Amino acid sequence: MPRRNPPRKNSSNQEPRQMLRIIGGEWRSRKVPFPSVENLRPTPDRVRETLFNWLQNITPGARCLDLFAGSGALGLEALSRGASSVTFIDNSPAATYQLKDNLQTLKCQNGEVITSSAINWLEARQTDTEPRYDLVFLDPPFRKDMVPVICELLEKRNLLSDHAVIYIEAESELSQLLVPDSWKENRSKTAGQVTYRLFYKEPS
Incomplete structure (x- = not known):
């Protein structure tokens, strides 16, 4: 009986990766990888398409903040559609490492990637x-009650321009969000277990 060679072991220590497709703009249909990290759930294509239709007159030239960036789906989409800059914040070193690599692959100079918890x-x-x-894109882990704290810090640190727009994803059973009084809900939609909302900040 011929001897079979033993199966090769995978020598790579990298996390398994999945692919994210950029929907519109300069990098339309480009695919970039992201790691399989716990609680990392990219905003679905259908939701991103709806969101950026809402934002089509706001994104070009905007300075953006992508908190809980994860795969970078929202920030990368914004850069592809003409945002002037995006600051990506995530506490996963694997996610931020891949984000930096993806920005290099896309030859993008307008993205800053920081490894940190959003609150810190x-x-x-x-x-x-x-x-x-x-x-601002705000997509925190579900059922952690983080939205009120993040929103309060954004206001306290005066990080929002006079006419800022804030996008929030949350679990659909959360019928109301505690946000500052100056934030007025403009649009909302539910897709499966996710409700996504757009708020406009009223100038003080």
């Missing part, structure tokens, strides 16, 4: 001395 990063901002953002 926000708490470290110096009020009135930081850049102010026109468009």
Whole structure:
């Protein structure tokens, strides 16, 4: 009986990766990898398409903040559609490493990637001395009650421009979100277990 060679072992220590497709703009239909990290769930294509239809007059030239960036789906989509810059924040080193690599692959100079928890990063901002953002993507882990804390810190640190737009994804059973009084809900939609909302900040 011929001897069979033993199966080769995978020598790579990298996390298994999945692929994310950019929907529109300069990088339309480009695919980039992201790691399989716990709680990392990219915003679905259908939701992103609806969101960026809502934002089509806001994204070009916007300074963006992508909190809980994960795969970078929202920030990359914004850059592809003409945002002037995106700051990506995520606490997973695997996710941020891949994001930096993806930005290099896309030859993008307008993305900054920071490995940190969103709350720690926000708490470290110096009020009135930081850049102010026109468009914020907020997609925290579900059922952790993080939205009120994040929203309060964004306001306290004065990180929002006068007419900022804030996008929030949350579990659909959460019927109301505690957000600052100056944030007015403009649109909302539910897709499966996710409800996504767009808020416009009223200038003080």
